[in-house]
Amino acid sequence: MADWRGSLMSAVVYRDPKAALRFLEAAFGFELFMLIEDDAGNLAHSEMRLGDSVLMVGYEWSDEYKSPASIGGKVTQSIHIQIESDVDGHCARARAAGMEILMEPSDQFYGDRTYRCRDPEGHIWTVGQNVKAVSREEAEAASGLKITGWI
Numbered sequence: 001m002a003d004w005r006g007s008l009m010s011a012v013v014y015r016d017p018k019a020a021l022r023f024l025e026a027a028f029g030f031e032l033f034m035l036i037e038d039d040a041g042n043l044a045h046s047e048m049r050l051g052d053s054v055l056m057v058g059y060e061w062s063d064e065y066k067s068p069a070s071i072g073g074k075v076t077q078s079i080h081i082q083i084e085s086d087v088d089g090h091c092a093r094a095r096a097a098g099m100e101i102l103m104e105p106s107d108q109f110y111g112d113r114t115y116r117c118r119d120p121e122g123h124i125w126t127v128g129q130n131v132k133a134v135s136r137e138e139a140e141a142a143s144g145l146k147i148t149g150w151i
Helices: 017-028 087-097 136-143
Strands: 010-014 031-037 043-050 053-059 078-083 100-107 112-118 124-130
Touching: 010 017, 017 031, 017 043, 017 053, 017 087, 087 100, 087 112, 087 124
Parallel strands: 010 053, 078 124
Antiparallel strands: 031 043, 043 053, 100 112, 112 124
C-alpha cells in the first residue's frame, strides 16, 4: 500500500511576483532559496522558506491563476504563519514593510496571540504565537464551541 503522508506547500500568485519576493522578505523574513527565470528575466517559478516551511510564489499564468488584485480583491484562501515568539514585534515589522493590518495582535481562546494582515496585492495572512497552554475544556468554556480532536 502506498504511503500518502507528506508535507504541504502553499503557492500564491502575484501580478508582480518579483516585487512580492522582496516584500515577503521584508515583511515576514522569508528567504528566497529558488528562483527560475526565463531568458528575458521573467519569473518562471520561485520558492521561499520560513523555518522548515516552503512558500511558492508565482505569476498570473492563466485565467484560473490570478492575484486578488486582478479579481476585485477576492480571496479564496489565507495563509497562517505560526511563530515562536514576539508576535507583536512581528506585526510591527509587517506594518513597517507595508502590510495593511486587518486585526491587531490579540489573545485567542485557544491560547495563541494572533494578528491578521493584507499584502499589497490582497492576499490575507494570519500570524500566531502560542502564549498560553489551554486545555480543550478551557477552550470550549471560553468559546462556547464544541471542540473535537484537541491536542
